[in-house]
Amino acid sequence: MLKAGSVWALGAMSGTSLDGVDAAMVLTDGHRILEFGHTAYLEYREAQREAIRAGLGLWPGDAGVEAVAEVVEATHAQVLGMFEGAEIVGFHGQTLAHDPGGRGTHQAGSGVVLAQVLGLPVVWDFRSADVEMGGQGAPLAPFFHFACAKWIGAEAPLAFLNLGGVGNLTWVDPRHHTPDAPGACLAFDTGPANAPIDDLLAARLGLARDEGGALAAMGTPDAEVVTRFLAHPYFFKMPPKSLDRNDFTSLLAAVEGLSDADAAATLTAAAAAAVAKGAEHFPAPVQRLLVTGGGRHNKVMMAMLADLMRCDVVPVEAVGLDGDMLEAQAFAYLAVRVAMGLPTSCSGTTGVRAAIGGGQISRP
Numbered sequence: 001m002l003k004a005g006s007v008w009a010l011g012a013m014s015g016t017s018l019d020g021v022d023a024a025m026v027l028t029d030g031h032r033i034l035e036f037g038h039t040a041y042l043e044y045r046e047a048q049r050e051a052i053r054a055g056l057g058l059w060p061g062d063a064g065v066e067a068v069a070e071v072v073e074a075t076h077a078q079v080l081g082m083f084e085g086a087e088i089v090g091f092h093g094q095t096l097a098h099d100p101g102g103r104g105t106h107q108a109g110s111g112v113v114l115a116q117v118l119g120l121p122v123v124w125d126f127r128s129a130d131v132e133m134g135g136q137g138a139p140l141a142p143f144f145h146f147a148c149a150k151w152i153g154a155e156a157p158l159a160f161l162n163l164g165g166v167g168n169l170t171w172v173d174p175r176h177h178t179p180d181a182p183g184a185c186l187a188f189d190t191g192p193a194n195a196p197i198d199d200l201l202a203a204r205l206g207l208a209r210d211e212g213g214a215l216a217a218m219g220t221p222d223a224e225v226v227t228r229f230l231a232h233p234y235f236f237k238m239p240p241k242s243l244d245r246n247d248f249t250s251l252l253a254a255v256e257g258l259s260d261a262d263a264a265a266t267l268t269a270a271a272a273a274a275v276a277k278g279a280e281h282f283p284a285p286v287q288r289l290l291v292t293g294g295g296r297h298n299k300v301m302m303a304m305l306a307d308l309m310r311c312d313v314v315p316v317e318a319v320g321l322d323g324d325m326l327e328a329q330a331f332a333y334l335a336v337r338v339a340m341g342l343p344t345s346c347s348g349t350t351g352v353r354a355a356i357g358g359g360q361i362s363r364p
Contacts, residue, residue, distance in 0.1 A: 006034050007339075010086035010120075011332030012076055014094045016165025016245040017194050017294055018052055019208065020044045022328040023079045025086060030340040031178075033151045033333065039325045042079040049208075052108075056246060058096050059106050068096065072109035077117045089114065090335030091124040092327075098138065098244040104128065105137045115362040123335035123359045130345045135352030136242035139168040142187040142349040143337070144330035146172050146179035152319045159279070159286045160316070161305075162327065163295025165195035165245050167275055170349075171282045180346040180355040186283060187349040188239030191274030192248040193295050197267045199252060200260075210264050213300030219261030221269035225254045229270045235277050240351035265300070272304035279309060290316045292323040335359070 007030075012023045021044075025037025044052070048071050055068035072094045080089060091114055093107030111124030127137035145160040149172045160170040167190035176184035194209065201207040201215070210216055229251055234241070251270060255263035279289075289311050295301050296315045306313045316323045334344050343355035 005029060007087050007336050008037065008085050009088050009090060009332035009336045010080060010083050011090040011328045011330065011335060012080055013092050013327040013331055014072065014076070015293075015327065016095060017198060018044065018049050018165070019294065021075050021079045022325050023083065024322075024325040024328040024332060025083060026329050026332040028147075028333050028336050030336045030342050031147070033147050036322070036329065038083060039322065039328070040079050040082050041324065042075060044075065048075065052094055055096050055108065059103060065096070065108060068094065069108045069110065073113050076109065077114060080114070080118055086120060088335050088339055089118060089120050089122045090331035090333075091122050092126060092331050093124060095245070098242065100131050100136045100242060104131050111360060111362040115364045119364045121339070121361055121363045123338045123361050125360045126331070126334060126338075126344065126358045129358040130350050130352050130356055133352045133354070133356050135345060135350035135356070136240050137350060138242040139170070139187050139189065139349065140334065140345060141168075141327055141330040142170040142172070142185045143179040143344055144326075144333045145170040146174070146185055147333060148321060148326075149174040152321070157282075157284050157286050158288045158290065159282065161275060161289055161291045163193045163271070163291060163293040163298075163301065164327070165193060165198070166243050167191055167193035167271060167295070169275065169278050171286065173284070180343050182348075183283065185346070185348045186239060186281065188241045188278065188281070189243040190278040191234065191243065191271065192251060193271045193293070195245050196248065196251050197264060197271070200255070200263055200267060204260055209294070210268075210298065213268065213298035215261050216264040216268040216298070216300040219259065219263070219265030222255070222258060222262060222266045225266050226270050226273055228254065230273055230277060235274070239278075239281050240347075240349060242350070268298065268301050269304055271295070272301055272308055275305060276308035286311050289313045290319060290321070292316045292321070292326040296323050
């Protein structure tokens with residue numbers, strides 16, 4: 001059991017962009033953000049990234065899963081071992097497969113191993129309980145976004161957009177007291193974001209990403225490809241809803257005949273269009289869309305969003321938050337909520353039947 005009151009928690013996130021591990025400290029009582037602490041980032045080496053990429057789509061027991069888990073555990077142990085003063089750790093692991101309503105969800109990496117290495121209690125396997133209760137298991141950052149809205153002093157509805165490998169939106173009404181109150185939060189995955197762009201750059205040019213959107217800036221989006229993309233049944237499903245990283249591989253196939261620049265521009269336009277399509281589900285208009293994740297560094301993506309959205313589109317740094325670390329901070333915050341028996345998702349964020357707290361706790 002954690003002591004009553006404020007707790008320094010350490011969270012880590014390795015997202016679907018497969019770039020590396022973010023780690024961050026948060027002082028919280030499980031409800032409020034009291035202080036943000038140190039952060040660190042450890043980029044995957046190319047061999048590690050390829051090892052994880054080879055594991056995408058695998059389920060527990062499949063050949064190759066253990067090798068991926070070892071990479072994930074070793075990398076997390078290295079970056080989390082840099083911190084001092086943490087009382088609990090939130091470990092998300094690496095999502096290899098996500099099929100709510102089907103086989104479930106699979107994050108590689110064991111909190112048991114990390115608890116022994118770090119000598120700290122580790123909260124992990126955040127998504128399984130939600131999926132077992134009929135939820136999507138994703139996105140899980142919305143309760144933290146609600147706390148962030150309170151921390152910045154927001155008094156009207158606003159939205160957070162995370163542009164990782166997959167995009168996801170959280171609509172927040174900070175006038176409510178708790179994130180699981182009816183009408184406080186609505187969250188869902190918008191569609192592919194950085195993943196197809198990164199995969200295109202890796203396959204064609206051997207690069208990890210389109211740095212700053214430089215390649216997309218030299219191209220012209222194929223409007224027909226984007227229109228066909230928006231006709232996908234996913235965009236007509238009511239939220240909450242979620243995606244696997246590779247659910248839209250057809251999008252990469254659709255740009256095969258385009259030049260590198262036009263393909264990058266088309267994939268970027270598709271990601272932005274998916275966000276605008278998702279915003280049609282907001283319960284009420286927002287004045288600000290706060291953007292986090294690696295995609296906010298893509299100038300073309302941000303310009304396209306600004307053109308499509310009927311609100312200000314700004315990086316979360318504009319309100320004093322850290323867009324590179326928000327998800328790692330989220331899992332630090334959620335770890336404390338799990339330890340305190342508080343919910344981490346609800347019907348508005350994942351579609352789960354009732355507000356539920358996920359996560360296993362492993363102790364050294």
